[in-house]
Amino acid sequence: MLLARTKLLWLSMLMLMVMTVAAGCGSGKSPDGPGSASGTSSGSSGASAPDSGSSESAAEPVKIKLQLKWVPQAQFAGYFVAKEKGYYAEEGLDVEILSGGPDIVPEQQVAIGAAQIGIDWVASLLAHQEQGLPLIEIAQIYQNSGLVLVSKKESGITTGADLKGKKVGNCMGGNEFEVLALFDKYGLDPQRDLEFIKQGFTMDQFLSGELDAASAMTYNEYLVVLDAGVPAEDLSVIDMNEEGVAMLEDNLFANVEWLEANKETAAKFVRASIKGWKDAIANPEEAVDIVMEAVEAGSTTREHQLNMMKEVAKLVVPEGFDAGRIGEIDDAKFKQTADIALQFGVISQPVDPARAYTKEILEMAKR
Numbered sequence: 001m002l003l004a005r006t007k008l009l010w011l012s013m014l015m016l017m018v019m020t021v022a023a024g025c026g027s028g029k030s031p032d033g034p035g036s037a038s039g040t041s042s043g044s045s046g047a048s049a050p051d052s053g054s055s056e057s058a059a060e061p062v063k064i065k066l067q068l069k070w071v072p073q074a075q076f077a078g079y080f081v082a083k084e085k086g087y088y089a090e091e092g093l094d095v096e097i098l099s100g101g102p103d104i105v106p107e108q109q110v111a112i113g114a115a116q117i118g119i120d121w122v123a124s125l126l127a128h129q130e131q132g133l134p135l136i137e138i139a140q141i142y143q144n145s146g147l148v149l150v151s152k153k154e155s156g157i158t159t160g161a162d163l164k165g166k167k168v169g170n171c172m173g174g175n176e177f178e179v180l181a182l183f184d185k186y187g188l189d190p191q192r193d194l195e196f197i198k199q200g201f202t203m204d205q206f207l208s209g210e211l212d213a214a215s216a217m218t219y220n221e222y223l224v225v226l227d228a229g230v231p232a233e234d235l236s237v238i239d240m241n242e243e244g245v246a247m248l249e250d251n252l253f254a255n256v257e258w259l260e261a262n263k264e265t266a267a268k269f270v271r272a273s274i275k276g277w278k279d280a281i282a283n284p285e286e287a288v289d290i291v292m293e294a295v296e297a298g299s300t301t302r303e304h305q306l307n308m309m310k311e312v313a314k315l316v317v318p319e320g321f322d323a324g325r326i327g328e329i330d331d332a333k334f335k336q337t338a339d340i341a342l343q344f345g346v347i348s349q350p351v352d353p354a355r356a357y358t359k360e361i362l363e364m365a366k367r
Contacts, residue, residue, distance in 0.1 A: 061094035062265050067115035068100040069250065072294035074308040075219060076119065077287045078141070078316070082276025084290045091268035097294070107133055110255050116262075117269060122248040122334065123341045124174060129356060130347045134256040137357035139270050139327035139365075140334075141277065142315040145246035147178050149238040150206070150222055151213040158236055160186040160243060166212040169199030174346070179215060181245035181340045182238070203228070213238075219311035223304060247337040249315070252327075259361070267364035274326045274365065277316055281323070284309040327362050 068076055079097055082088055088095040098115055100106060106118035107128035122137070129135055149168070151157040157166060160182050168190075170176045176196075183190050190196040199205055199214055203224045206214035216222040226232060240246040252270065259266055280287035288306045295305070317323050331353070338351040 061089065061092055062262075062268075064088075064093050064095045064117065064265070064269055065098055065115040066095060066269075067098045067104070067106045067109045067118040069106055069119045069121070070100045071296065071299070072097070072099055072291065073300065074288060074291050074305045074312055075250070077280040077291050077309055077312065078273055078277030080276070080290050080294055081280045081287050082272045084293075085276065085279065087272035087275045088269070091272045093265070093268055093272065095269070107135055107253070110135060110253065113255065113258070116258050117252055117254050117266070119250055119252060121174070122251055122337045123177060123346050125251065125253055126338060126341050126347050126351060126356065127174075130349065135253050136256050136259065136355070137251050137253045137329065138259070138266060138361040139252040139273075140248060140329040140357075141252060141273075141327060142248065142250040142312075143321060143328075143330065143333070144315045144318045145178060145240045145249055146217045146219055146311070146315050147175070147240050147246070147249075148216055148218055148222060149179065149182070149213045150216045150225060151236045151238075152230070153234055153236050155212045155236075157213055157238075160188070160238060163213060164188055164193050167195045167197055167210070168213045168215075169197045169205055169211040170215040171199045171201060175215065177340055177344045177346060178240045178245050178247050180344050181247075182240065182243055184343075185243065185245060219308045219315070223307050223311070227304065244336075245340065246333070247340055248330075248333055251329075254361075263361060263364065266361045270327060270361055271365035277326055278323055280309065281313040281317055284313065327365070329357050329359055329362070 066079060068079075070076075072080070076097075079095075083095055083097060098109070100119075105128075106115070106120045107125060109115045110118040111128070111133040117138075118135075119141075122140075125135060125137060149157075149163075155166065156162060163183070163186070168179070170179050179196075180190065183194075183196075188194060197205075197211060199211065203214060203216065203221050205211045206225065207228055207230070214221070216225065222237075225235065252273070254266055284306060288302060288309050291305055291309075292302055316326060334353065334357065338347070338356070341347050342350060
């Protein structure tokens with residue numbers, strides 16, 4: 001019954017969005033997306049005009065809105081670089097990058113047509129797909145997980161087995177499943193064998209000693225610990241990738257209906273984005289200069305963003321990974337992510353890969 005109410009709610013929201021966009025179509029400036037116009041009339045109910053439209057529409061830049069998972073930062077550097085250096089424009093695209101935040105769910109924004117392409121972790125995408133949202137992954141930008149458990153060496157934690165009897169933190173809200181899988185690997189019950197504590201969005205609990213081990217992203221919270229004056233040599237790190245419990249994170253996904261009518265546009269977006277990521281990784285200093293133009297004033301420092309960029313590069317192009325493969329979806333890693341999501345109740349049914357992701361767009365982008 002909950003699923004039925006969820007679908008009914010989304011149907012209502014989608015109808016409202018269609019009516020809202022229809023009222024503003026006279027401007028001719030609406031982006032391609034469900035229920036929006038792009039300079040030509042479409043006979044479908046909600047789909048944008050296909051890429052093979054009139055010569056007039058071909059001459060105008062195609063508007064695309066990209067919904068970020070979080071606020072502008074080096075986590076998304078490749079897209080800002082692609083926009084700033086004109087790579088999207090070279091593909092005939094006019095891309096607007098929309099800031100995310102705690103109250104913005106990228107999947108919802110793309111489902112209702114407020115954006116055409118979104119960024120989120122794969123587990124979140126799977127959950128929304130199961131709820132009935134018409135979404136599909138088109139590229140996997142982060143090849144590895146950035147989640148680690150960090151502890152001070154004095155705590156005696158070097159492996160997952162050492163977490164028994166310890167206070168372990170995680171900010172929860174969908175970020176805990178890799179850690180739960182780690183507990184399971186070592187036969188630890190989070191209710192009996194240790195204290196699994198809700199962690200704030202800062203590292204204060206860890207720095208003050210309230211937590212023996214804290215969850216951290218390599219490109220953010222771990223850097224916060226280092227910035228607080230704790231030397232890296234005094235820390236132990238449990239890497240989810242090395243433990244075999246990693247889940248895929250930042251990916252690009254699109255609205256299924258929009259994608260069906262705009263495959264070439266999507267391929268152009270992916271191609272330009274990959275070019276932006278290659279540049280960002282090759283020249284992190286330049287990339288951070290570009291990102292700093294988009295961040296909220298006073299919210300971060302250039303040094304923190306530069307360190308973030310260097311860590312993010314390791315997730316987009318891990319050691320031994322060919323940069324020419326940026327964006328590829330690894331079937332085995334996707335299955336591992338889906339299996340963990342199913343095991344811990346993120347989703348209730350096994351995932352059908354053919355409905356969860358497509359490799360067609362990336363193949364088109366590489367032609």
